Amino acid sequence: xxxxxxxxxxxxxxxxxxxxxxxxxxxxxxxxxxxxxxxxxxxxxxxxxxxxxxxxxxxxxxxxxxxxxxxxxxxxxxxxxxxxxxxxxxxxxxxxxxxxxxxxxxxxxxxxxxxxxxxxxxxxxxxxxxxxxxxxxxxxxxxx
Numbered sequence: 001x002x003x004x005x006x007x008x009x010x011x012x013x014x015x016x017x018x019x020x021x022x023x024x025x026x027x028x029x030x031x032x033x034x035x036x037x038x039x040x041x042x043x044x045x046x047x048x049x050x051x052x053x054x055x056x057x058x059x060x061x062x063x064x065x066x067x068x069x070x071x072x073x074x075x076x077x078x079x080x081x082x083x084x085x086x087x088x089x090x091x092x093x094x095x096x097x098x099x100x101x102x103x104x105x106x107x108x109x110x111x112x113x114x115x116x117x118x119x120x121x122x123x124x125x126x127x128x129x130x131x132x133x134x135x136x137x138x139x140x141x142x143x144x
Contacts, residue, residue, distance in 0.1 A: 012069045012070070012073035013074075016065075016066045017066065018066075019062050019069065020062075021066075023062030023064075026055055027055075027060070029055060030051075030052050030055035033052045033055065119132040121134075123139065124144070125137065126139050126142075128140065130144060
């Protein structure tokens, strides 16, 4: 897909936002017209229902076109933000979560299940079971 420059994005936003607003106004008016016809005679209600249907269809088309134009106006800035700001944070968080769960995640993205055996050693002073890489006891504070 071709990159859209900043000037074109601005034009899309300037056209897209009013189309969305106009589409919403037309949709609201068409619903008011539809629900206002419940007390009328059959001929009047039938004629007004065609007006309601036409207005609601026009409103939906304007909403769709406006949303598409607005979407393409913000696509590049949002994807650039996600790529530069949130992606490293998500990667860091997933690695930390994987480490906490005992799952290794390689740089290629492959998940390696690591059920590491936990070995505990007994503190000679108080008898508390401590992890094997600890230098000091968590309970009494003495050197192991």
